Amino acid sequence: MNLLLIAMTLILLIPLYEAWQDDDIWQKMLAFASVASKTSIMILCISVLRDDWMIGVVGVIILSVGNAGFMLLAHLIKRITLQ
């Protein structure tokens, strides 16, 4: 459990680094999408390893709703950059 989750955390650092060093707003958005998906998958993993349904439901809801919010933000930023 320890090694699996630490490995996942290290993988999560890759898009975090990308979001920090790249000034292009779309690269940051891609990194944000990557981080959101990875954290949801980590929550699902932890819920399975702990056999805890409550955390699992939260992971599923964040995974499904996160994409909607991401599209909303992307649309707003697209309208800003087009002007």
Next chain:
Amino acid sequence: MITNLPEDLYLLVIVALLPLSAIMLTVQVNPYNALVIRGILGAVAALVYSVLGAADVALTEALVGTLLAITLYAVAVRSSLVMRVGVLTAEVEADPEKFEAIYDQIRAMLSTRYLRLKVLSYETRADLDAALTVKELHGLCLRSPSPQPDQPPYELTIRLRSLHDLLSTELPHQTPPLTHLIPPSSTDTPAKSS
């Protein structure tokens, strides 16, 4: 050595992501980039809360803290970080290329402060002055009524002192000089605030 690891080491590693992304958020200069990093902070915070067993807090953070907050902030930043300049429709139609060049010069300066330029066209000079008085506009871009030989043909009147100071540091050095900057005067601008 691996078997000697404490049982909850992964907790420490995951929780350490939270201050890391928070520091990333605070060092951002561009407000739009900061919004995206705020989304990343929200995702990491939801992960930390659910790992620590607070599923309800994690759900609230993801739905309200991330989704609603960054959407509202994006709308707020989009509508506030803008400079509105009024022009006369007849003057723009007479020389559209010159006005595009003026817009490009102003945009180049504003983009260093993450501001956007919005141009509004008015039919008559009276409408333009009325819009400036009711603070619909931050400035006017008009052809000079009495052009001097040593001055550019267009003049840019700015209502706000701070915006004028920002533009006056760089606009006179632009090549070719297209606009002559007129500072805010206390007589025809009723208030100093925005």
